[in-house]
Amino acid sequence: MSHAIEASLLTKNFGSFIAVDSISFAVEEGKVVGFIGANGAGKSTTIKMLCGLTKPTSGEAIVAGFDVAKHPEKVRENIGYMSQKFSLYSDLTVKENIEFYGGVYGLSNIELRDRFSWVMEVADLKGRENLLTRDLPLGWRQRLALGCAVLHRPKIVFLDEPTSGVDPVIRNKFWQLIGQLSGEGATIIVTTHHLEEAEFCENIIMMHLGKIVVNGSPEGIRRQFSNLPLFEIETAQPLNVFNLVELEPWITDAAIYGNNVHVYAEIEAPVSAIEGILKKNGIVDFQITKASPTLEDIFVKETRPKTGVPNV
Amino acid sequence: MFENILTIYLKEFRQLKRDRLSLAAIILVPTLMLLLYGYALNFDVKHVRLAVLDESMTKESRELQQKFFSTEYFDFAGFVPGESAIDKFIQDNKAKAVLVIPRDYAREVLLGKRVDVQVLLDGANSNTATIIMGYVDGVLQNYSANLTARYMTRKGFSFASGGIDYRPRVYYNPELKSAKFLVPGLIGFILMILSIVTPAISVVREKERGTLEHISMAPTTPLEIILGKTTLYFVLSLAAAVLVISVSFVLFDVTVRGSVLLLALTIVIFLIGTLSIGILISTFTSSQQMAFLVASLLSILPTFILSGFVFPISSMALPLQIVTYLLPGRYFLAALRAIMMKGSGFTDIYDQIYPLVIFALVIPSIASIRLSRKGF
Amino acid sequence: MKRILRVVRKEFLQLRRDRRMFGMLFVAPVLQLILLGYAATVDVRNIPIVICDLDNTRQSRELISHFTGSDYFVPVAYIYDINEIDHYLKSGKAGMALVVPVHFGRDILAGKTPQLAVIADGSDSNTSGIGLSYASVIALSYARNIVVQRAEKFNLIKNPDDLPQVVAQSRAWYNPDLRSVNFMVPAVLVMVLMVITLTITSLAIVKEKENGTIEQIVVTPLHDLEFILGKMIPFTLIGIVEVLLVLFVSVYVFNVPLRGSVATLLVLSLLFIMVALGLGLFVSSISKTQQQATMTAQFFVMMPMLILSGFIFPIENMPKFFQYITYLVPVRYFMEIVRGVFLKGDGFADLWPQTLALFLIGAGVLSLSVYTFRRSLR
Structure with a gap:
């Protein structure tokens, strides 16, 4: 073509x-x-x-x-x-x-x-x-x-x-x-x-x-970024979860979507790290899954300043 | 109240500082006009190019020519070779006027008779032509008186015979410099532009952009907005007046003969009226284009033509003379000229001041009534 | 060609919708004609004069009647205290003062030469200059009367013409009645043509810039020159209509003689319109908003050009330096052309230098403005 x-x-x-x-x-x-x-x-x-x-x-x-x-x-x-x-x-x-x-x-x-x-x-x-x-x-x-x-x-x-x-x-x-x-x-x-x-x-x-x-293409891009360290925490206490994870330096971004909290966890073994924090603070009722990124996630990720403290 | 006004004033001031074009217009226009009016423009008709067709070619005819060219009014523009060439001289603008001295000139003069000389002139500019004709008559009458005296003496009558000893005297501007006449008018003209056109546009611009609505939402009254805005243009106008007066003092030797206080007072009274006109215009126009058009039709054109800035009011057609009584510019210009050039005091120019005062009371009242009823 | 016509059509449609502009096209010239035709006269007449007759004899009254009987002076007050003159002049109630001294009549009868003082308010330099020359003519002719009477009394002469006297038989060409209107009204034609064409052109392009339509035009296959031409043709036609309108009013309302040919005037007007359009286009190209365009056109283009065109202030009275500057002012040439055609009946043969100058300036201005216009699009 x-x-x-x-x-x-x-x-x-x-x-x-x-x-x-x-x-x-x-x-x-x-x-x-x-x-x-x-x-x-x-x-x-x-x-x-x-x-x-x-x-x-x-x-x-x-x-x-x-x-x-x-x-x-x-x-x-x-x-x-x-x-x-x-x-x-x-x-x-x-x-x-x-x-x-x-x-x-x-x-x-x-x-x-x-x-x-x-x-x-x-x-x-x-x-x-x-x-x-x-x-x-x-x-x-x-x-x-x-x-x-x-x-x-x-x-x-x-x-x-x-x-x-x-x-x-x-x-x-x-x-x-x-x-x-x-x-x-x-x-x-x-x-x-x-x-x-x-x-x-x-x-x-x-x-x-x-x-x-x-x-x-949209699918191509999503595929390209499918391994982004993006996780979805399903919980009954999204606000508490959000407040907790947001404080961690290795969580570069977090957002609440209904009963879900989306987080970027730029760390090795992210799932266990998130589990650790939540449990330590007495939250047990949650489920962490690997999320596939939306175009918005990718855009936000790609346009974020590479250095410095990320803003939420 | 004063804080609000000050806030608006400062905002206007900062905006103006960034608005290069308006700033350029405010500074350059007066300068340009001052230079043009001071240096370039005048009505003084001098050094008129006069050509001569001398058919007499005698001592007497040469004496007559001499009378013309010894004044500063006439410059010799050459001899016309013959009657048929006169056309060409004027048509080609080689001469503004041609003096034709007839063949029998000397004989008639010596016999003590009346002689007619012809003066043909380019009348396209009626004003210049009229002035030239006045000069010609003046020269010839003087010379005639001279001839008569000599003739009478020759005949043995030796009484003093000038008839009248004419003593012209010019007050206030003895050299009759146009610049001195035009500068006070120019101040009025510039103030008109600054105090009517610029505030009108400034308010309408905010209307167009919707910022005026925004400000009106804040606890600022329309009056405060107006005062804040006008204060800036008031200050600018005063500054322009001081600038023009100082520059014309340096360049054209124009001094303020009368009381500076009276001058300042007159300017302030005038500005109160004109700034209100600007605001009034802004209340019933909705686009900058329209505001500019209305403001210049109401200020620039009438001031230039009808207020006596350039054209004498007494020579205008009667209906237009009546119209001039409605123009503040007319009174302001007369007062300004009187204070600056003649050193007139308050009692002399009372007649010009009180219409200005009425004007400064009426227009702001109308403007504020409109503002309080309808807003902007 | 078809594309140009589309632009022309569009311009006319838009103009028709813009009532205000449409009104301006016809109201402005009429207003200017009235103001300039009836008010813009520099002729000096009706000078207010205050008369101070300290003598009050038959002779003094006779002299005063010579002043008050003329068109030039209007008596505003008769006073008997010379100190009052100051107030009359300072307040502007009088522009001149005539002072007849005591013993004026007695001196004349005794064959002496009495003084006559005329005082002028020089603050209005033009009026007082002309007024003084009128006063001198009146005074000198009165003086001659005295001499003639005296000569007759001594039987020296039989009739007044027996004393030597040189009298001017003045004849003004082109404008024998010396009507100011004949001089000013043709100038209005120049002014109207310049103001209208320059103003609308200067707005024409900047308006499309402000509205963003110009970008749309640029991405079409319409060539820049086609666009400019399409814009200029309607304005040229409007200009011609304005010329005809002003011409009609000048000749039939103001009775200004039109000695030359209408065709010459129209052809040369066309040339001048080109220049004005070029200037308008230039202003439009360098401005970002309509406001800027109007201000620039008004204060930095039209006003200085008009002042330096010889419209009101004769060019020959200007200092040399400014006279040279006027050679660059296109309005100057068109002013000469219009007055020449109207008053002198000039044709192309007489006006070729002005025509050439206008053509050269026009070509320069147009190419410059087309260049800046195209640059402003990038």
Whole structure:
């Protein structure tokens, strides 16, 4: 399978601040890829470099087979981009926005008509053609923005934080739309800081402080990190257990989930060590099992400072 | 109360320190304007380029030319070769005016007759042209009086014959320097911008960003917010006034002849009114764009055109003269010029001060009524 | 081409929705025309004068009537104590004072030369300068009357023209009635055109930056130049409409003679619009917010350019250094063009130096602004 995107040693500095630190990766055609990371991790900057919105300080990016630096116009014909700001003209109507972007993408009248009804359908906007965009509820506006960004059926679609600030119902509808686009064969790149959305992606690239920390499919990543010293303590007294284990220096992280306490125990023979503490403090009613890590666990683990006292 | 005001004031001050553009505008605009108005701009019409078509070519005609070019008003711009070339001289802007001395000039003068000389001038700028015509008449009348006296003496009448000994005297600005006239006006103009436009925008900006709502939730009253904000612009405006006055003293020799106290008092009264206008504007506009537009339409344009800053009010069309009575700028400029240049005291400029006082009472009242009824 | 038209259409649609801006396009020029047409006159008339007649004879009253009968002076008070003059001048109630001394009439009858003092408030340098020259003309013509009367009394002459006298027959070209309106109203055309086109262009791009729509545009295959052109075409059309509007009002409401051809004016206006659009684009590219753009455009571009354009203050009165600076101010050339076409009937043949200068500045400004615009996108 060929690659839709190939990035090698991409770097972007803003003054002395390194936003993206020589990252390399490739994206296979037709995949849905999620860039995951906290604010400031470098996700948006990476996307902007791939779209040609920002010039990389160094490094190279091949998008849809073209070098972004050398043939930006070729790249643009093949990509769609939607930013976190929903870049629609708020003082134009739904119809006028679609017509404008269709015109800008050079669609013929027939194509435009065809795509217009497509957008109306997928964005659930039938009957609202003549509403001003600023009067639309956020969820609709967002889907309209996506519709406008893919009017020209781009091979690659970049979505920068498309779901920030919307409720879960709308978020799910939006992901359905993404699934539909992907079904039509488009490669989709999404940035998000909602880890649960990562499960919708075929591939995940986790970023932290400008670097890629993890790259792979959700299952692959989970498999890769299956031997993390992560344990689940099932107990009737989760709060007491939590308070006890948290004090131990070798417990690098602990969290309560209902009647369970999840702990990272970075020590040899962790199970007996945990048992020891709990018994010593008079807690007998518990069961320790080895837990398989969630993506969140892995993300938290990988983005935690390597040195110093971990915070809880 | 004072602590709250102080808090707001300090916040504004810190924000302003970081807002480079506004800071640049506040410092650079007055400086730029001062330099332009002080050095570049004036109405003083001098050294008018005058060309001559002398068809007489006599001692007498040369004497007449001499009368023109010995004043500082006219500079010799060349001889026009013939009547048909006059067009070209003016069209090509080689001369602003052409003096045509007729063929029989000397004979008529010696016979003691009246002679008409022609003066053709570029009237596109009506103001300059009118002034030049005044100069021409002045030169010729003086010369005529001279000729008459000589003629009478020759005929044996030796009474003193100037007719009238005309003694013009100029008070306050004997060299009639434009800069001295424009600087007080400029202070008013700059104060208008600083005290109306900037506070209006500053309040509306907080409205746009929603921070004003936030502050209003805290136990701070709208009045305290306003006082805190306006205090900053009040201080800035005063600083700008002091700056402009000191710079114009150094560069243009503009001094304050009257009482500094009266000057300060006038400025303070004026600022109370104008700052309130700024606040008032901010209460009924919701975007910075709109606030800027309204504020500049209400301050910059009328002050520049209608307050007597540049254009004399007495020459305006009557309806517009009436409009000027509604503008605080009109009274402020008149008071400022009087105090700074003429050394006028309170009793002299009472007529300018009391409208300013009314203004400083009415506008803040309206603003605070609106604020207490509707909030921002 | 089709893509450019899409942008043009979009701009018009947006403009139509922005009522406030739409209003400004038509209210602003009318307001400026009224203010500048009726108020912005530097002609000096109706100078308030205080008259101090210490003589109070037939002769003094005759002289005073020469002053008060003219358009230039309006008497505000008649006083008989010379010390009161100070108050009138200091309070600004009078701009000038006329003092007729005691024995004025007696001296004239006795063939002596009496003094006549005219005092001007120099704080308004322009008014008092012109006022003094009017006063001197009145005083000297009165003086001549005295001489003529005396000569007649001694049977020296038979009629007044028998004494030597040089009189100017002045004729003002281009504006024979010396109407200030003829000079100022064409200038409004320049001002309106600059303010409108520069303001809307300077907002046009920064608005898309603030709203984030510009990023969306950049990732489309729309070329930068297509985008700029698409934005400029509507503003150019608006500019032309403004020219026609102001032209109509100037000619039919203010009766300003339009001696040159409308076509010349329109073609050269187009050239100037290019310059203004270039400047607007430049401001827009270097600004981050609409607020910045408006402030920059207003205070650092339009105001200084207007002041240095010869709009109100004649360029030839400026010191040499500033005169050189005005050569860099495009408005200066357009001001000369518009006044030339209106008042002198100039055509291309007369205006080619200004046209060339405008063209060069325009080309420079446009390329600079396109360059900074593209850079601002990266």
